[in-house]
Amino acid sequence: MIEGEELGEAYRVLIPISKKTASQPVIEIAASLIDSHGGELIALGVVNVPPERSYSYGTMQAFGYRRLLKKLTTSELIKDVSVRSIVKVGRDTSHEIMKTAEEEKCNLIVLGWDGVHERRYFGKGLGELIDDREQKHNIVIVKPGRLRKCHNVLVPMRGGIHASLALDIAGSICRRFDAKLTIMHIFDSGEVDSAKEGQRFVDTMVREEDRQNVKLVDVASDNIAATLIKEGENYDFIIVGSSILDSDRRELGPVPKALARKSKATVMIVKSREPDPSSLFEPYRIEEFPDWKREAEELPEFVDKWFAENTFDRSEFEPVEELVELKKKKGLTISLGLPALNEEKTVGKVIEVIKGSLMDDHQLLDEMVLIDSCSTDKTPQIAESLGVPVVQHSDTLPAHGSFHGKGEALWKSLYVLNGDIIVWIDTDIRNITPEFVYGLVGPILHNPQIQYVKGFYHRPLTVNGGLEKTGGGRVTELTARPLINLFFPALSGLVQPLSGEYAGTRGLLEQLVFYTGYGVEISLLIDILHKFGLPVIGQVDLEQRIHRNQSLESLSKMSFAIIQATMESLEQRHKVKLLQQINRRMNLIRREDKNFHLLSEEIYDQKRPPMLMIPEYQEKFITRVRGEKEKPLK
Known part of the structure; x- marks a missing residue:
């Protein structure tokens, strides 16, 4: 769909699952990001053990987690996708998530969210989990909506570091559900010259052979947040950057939060990894030194x-x-x-x-x-x-x-x-x-x-x-x-x-x-x-x-x-x-x-x-x- 990196055969998607966030639609969405001929979906369960207890107290909970993951990953809708389950036992859930993503050389982490509660989310507040300056992996937060009806996919665009990842994912979603993609270029009413940036963006980011399948809409607005929420009512799937109003912000911005809470559509919030080519995907070693x-x-x-x-x-x-x-x-x-x-x-x-x-x-x-x-x-x-x-x-x-x-x-x-x-x-x-x-x-x-x-x-x-x-x-x-x-x-x-x-x-x-x-x-x-x-x-x-x-x-x-x-x-x-x-x-x-x-x-x-x-x-x-x-x- 875009020029550059694609969701290819070696793509690995990690989806952490807790008993509170267990959701079949989220798993199906994560599976849709992997081409059926390659790639792998890894379902992760983390058992949190209090500091005063030994890790072995989590053994029976690990048994239960593996059964839950098995039940959630045997859907008929993801039968063509390579799925593997892992259960970790630790003190800090978010640490185990990031450690597993690095060990398994994952390209993307998919987190399910109900769009409401964010105070304690996989061991951290949702904003705290997103605001990680040492983030080495792309992260996607999914608030499930009307997944069974997915004809129109919307990607609001104002440029920024998350645009490439958003279009990558949009292409996979459209292929999986045979949906149409709309790129909505939103700009301030007073910025007349900005109207031309949308087409330049499409020409740069979308391959020529795919452009006929992409609709570009330019929208001028004095209240970008309100406009986006209103326009989003016409779409089944919305893919937005984690900080659409400020391309330099790392934390989860107010517009994505509002979309997730108010929209009936499936909302996907994407956050690109922090660029650090020298440290990405180092060869995996089980241990730094023999056990x-x-x-x-x-x-x-x-x-x-x-x-x-x-x-x-x-x-x-x-x-x-x-x-x-x-x-x-x-x-x-x-x-x-x-x-x-x-x-x-x-x-x-x-x-x-x-x-x-x-x-x-x-x-x-x-x-x-x-x-x-x-x-x-x-x-x-x-x-x-x-x-x-x-x-x-x-x-x-x-x-x-x-x-x-x-x-x-x-x-x-x-x-x-x-x-x-x-x-x-x-x-x-x-x-x-x-x-x-x-x-x-x-x-x-x-x-x-x-x-x-x-x-x-x-x-x-x-x-x-x-x-x-x-x-x-x-x-x-x-x-x-x-x-x-x-x-x-x-x-x-x-x-x-x-x-x-x-x-x-x-x-x-x-x-x-x-x-x-x-x-x-x-x-x-x-x-x-x-x-x-x-x-x-x-x-x-x-x-x-x-x-x-x-x-x-x-x-x-x-x-x-x-x-x-x-x-x-x-x-x-x-x-x-x-x-x-x-x-x-x-x-x-x-x-x-x-x-x-x-x-x-x-x-x-x-x-x-x-x-x-x-x-x-x-x-x-x-x-x-x-x-x-x-x-x-x-």
Whole structure:
């Protein structure tokens, strides 16, 4: 519509939504500013937590906000627009809005307003929010009117810094609603020479091929404000600068306020960003420095905020059909890897439930493979009988040898599986449901920043033939959590860091070191934290997991391996100086009759390099290695 910047394919519009300003028409208007073939609408909810409370108190409110945003952004009228929802938890709503706009590289912020109340608006007065001399983004305030009837769009014009943005937006509105545009040049009655400025403005700002669709009206008036309000009664949509009577004013002027209050039309008040080319849209970095190096006094609040914003509930990602559509829209594939060792009692049910729901009924999963670790029971045969391919991890990538352990199976499964998103769940789950898979996938599909998701749940254990509601996670609580809080406190918000249910993007997983045994879960988290930062990690409540319990001796071995992996990570990060050689052998106490003796057992995880370094993997996934697939944020 105008010469210069257009609302193009890379255009991103941020629309903050509060429970007071939630409005479907405002969302539809914001969506109309994005061409259907490109651009993105980001709906933002902000949970305000009082200073005397920790951020984690906002976790449940964040759940509610995500449900509200989902409801508001699923209108049939915006189905052709790419829409994404984000919920932030903070102390200052307006700060979170501006911070999100910068992080997401947004071009425009759209704020809904009822045209009346302005004292407390997204944490500030409306005028205070607009009067920002460091404003880095274009801002639009929308007072909804008769949107269903939008035939005539009016742009009052007196020049000034907001004219270009107003015409940009007017062009998008006219295209969306097939409406006619009128540019009204208003000038003082005594300024005869000003009458010619309107045509000069149109000739300068409107492309020649579009001028036939634009009507220019010159209006002389001694009372510009009153004239504009009266003339505006003949239009369905009015787009006005935030300070039409004074092009140098930054705050919201009296004429736009009066229009919004008195007009039955939809009124859009636009304010261009303050020019500062050197600081606009700097390359986005998750953090200025790695999370594990944060100052001690900053870390608790940082982790608390992460917990509130990146903790999800599996029910947020229902129904499954919506995830399937989102997967298709993004052009992604999803693979499920099932690591198994002698799980004949449970593996059949796990496969039947997941395959039946997420492959047969709904095509969320594109691939399911059992990664077997030389089971001696019927685990492989059961999987094959149910139509699931079985791969022995010892036979995969034979040139690189083979080690015992779950981590080895996970590492090799990256080569076996073909999906853009990889999901792993254990095969000893007795109460398996589809939520164990789609709950893990949901945060990754909905939020491009999140690229690794851990599941957490209540863990009742089978003890003496019955279920104990308390208990479970003994290694987590007695070994992993103390270690994490001591040495890697940025990870202390993870409810169950050792859970066996997690998912990640291939672009992230292929860059990680894998420990071959029990140390794999904690070492992956530490490696992700070090390379990509805490914000790429999410966690989801899967409610409850029932599984067999292990003996104390097995748990002791697990703890020993986890401590070793943590100590090695500390050494590599140069945070502490340890002994030259950590002891790899563990003495187990054995009692036979009345005699005691020691049984010495070597417990040591090997380390596998990032799969991206393996030649066979490079050959199979050559397009990804060459960068044709998007890599995770750094």
